[in-house]
Amino acid sequence: MMDIALITAGQMYRYYLRQVVVGDGRRPARTPLDRAQEEVGVPAGGWMGRGLAVLGLAAGGVVTEAQLRNLFGEGRHPHADRIEADQLAAGKKPAAARRAGALGRRVKVTGVDLTFRPQPTLTLLWALGDEETRRAIEAAHERVIAACLTELEHEYVTAVDDDGTPRFLPVVCEQARAKLNRIATKMTRPPKQKARPLAQLRAWWKASAILTSGVAADVINSLLEHARAAAAAIRARVTAAVDVALAAVDVAATVFVMNSGGRFHRRHLLTEARRHLALAQRGRRREPSLDESIVNEVLAAHCADITKARTERGEESGYRLYTARWAPAPPRSRTPAAASGWDRRPAANPAGPFLPLQPGE
Template identity: 60%
Template sequence: MLENVVAASSLYNELVMAGVCEVLDVASEPRTVSAGRRPVMEVAGVPHELIGWMSQRGYEIDLCRQELEHEYVTVVDEDGNLKFAPVVSEEARTKLNRIAARKTRPPKPKARSLAQLRTDWRAGAKEFLGEAAHLVDSLLERARVAAAAIRAQVAETLDVALAALGVSAMVFVMSSNGLFHRRHLLAEARRFLALVQRGRRREPGLDETIVNAAIAAHCLDITEPKTTRGLLADYRLYTARWAHPDPTRTRRRAPEAAPDVDHRPPAGLTAPGAPVLRVEPGDWGIPRVPLRYDRAVIASTALTHQLRAARGAGRAR
């Protein structure tokens, strides 16, 4: 259960947002809360300032984490040498964020009824918006207008091959050592669907379809099972197919020996029902950016553009 909690959380977030959008006739949109982190899905049309007002807890955590980061890169030992690294890595930032969350956790408020919560929220929102307080009474209408514009741009059908390629690239780059399990693909597929569906309910099982296509076309099974459980599908260990062009030489490697996405261009890709995609060294064009999520987005976009170009060339011939 704990191993699959991220995939389950992604499904929960997707279904809740889809249910809210269906009942209220609104749509969702991504909002970047912190640089280098995955965006969160919010109801489109709601002013971001108002959402930020409701996110004071996150703001307090960010302030505390920044103080901890400064201490992390400046603290010295008894000999005057830096005790930690001169820069904050993503792993260190994640741990410092958890510490900041614990340090700033406020006491639990007293229980209030739903009616009282709504009354207090409306009064607080109007006070925060000041001269724009009238927006509170027209939030639903604004959200429905934004939803109409979004729905006009959302495709009715999803290209599974492109989705599988993008999900594979995201998971490969986001993993610390280039290795991942099926549950990681499933979680990313659900995040992808929440992003592209914009609050519209999708076909049941579409997430599984994307994952199966990704494993079949873009993932290389490098499992070396030592237990009976290791033979199960959910415990198979994968890496990106373009990261290890020679399966006979593939072995499970230590994190420091894992393939680096910035230096190991893909050798070739085959998407279901699509022409063979040949990517020559240097064509991937992924710049070295410090934040892993940004690098993953660039990788996913670059590869899907390559696949679209290969399809277009196939049709032209």
């Protein structure tokens, strides 16, 4: 499968520098790119493609942070900084030196992000197979990527003149991107015209895995047994016991944070309690009314009733409004200021109280 996304000029390239180049993790701030990749065990990116010679790049060369910024962030030559410095040293004006590092006109779309993903069955086979099986899957995946990039370069990104010289198009147009999407959808995930029996789907999946991976049929046949054994081992290590008190704390905290203003109804607690049980029991069948027990514990131990009902229905349990007991109290209204004393006169003693005005004063 292949996912396609456009890379636009500006700050979008920072997403790739912060996450993608370090294995979809989180790159620490002020950490050099090479050191961050070494810490997480992700190999450095390399240049590939037919247009490297035109740009003065070598196949397999390491992609640096400055090159990513120039190419994807600004749509300029990967070595734009060096080109601009050479032009300034030669006596060119700053504007002319900057134009020398540009790749044609200024465009909004600076690149296309292509993500190649193998089928889930191959991913599971790679995880459960032996070392020889993994190497076969990895080699097949790399061959598919190389073949796809060659086809994309020839059909959508580059054209060849009569003398065989590559001529590069400025960007991948929206029409080409739409066609790529249609091809990827049709070739990798054909739409289901009607429901198929599970046995027939399994037979198709098996034949597809054998055809695309080149792995022996007996390895594919043992995939289901490996998956069942792994699932049984996981279920054996997961206990089915649920601590109602701890579950109540988790449910109360989650519902309080996720609802606006920290206010919620009983149905919100019940939904979160069922989600908690689904995660805690890993698909096991839960005890009857266990979710209700968790909700009752939440209401009794961690919630305060803040209902201000104006109708009889508002007094029902399903319509009552709650909040967490640890929620801050709403600000109190200020005490009304005392009367200005316009009907009183000052006393002879400045420290004494005002005296009432007499009639006629």
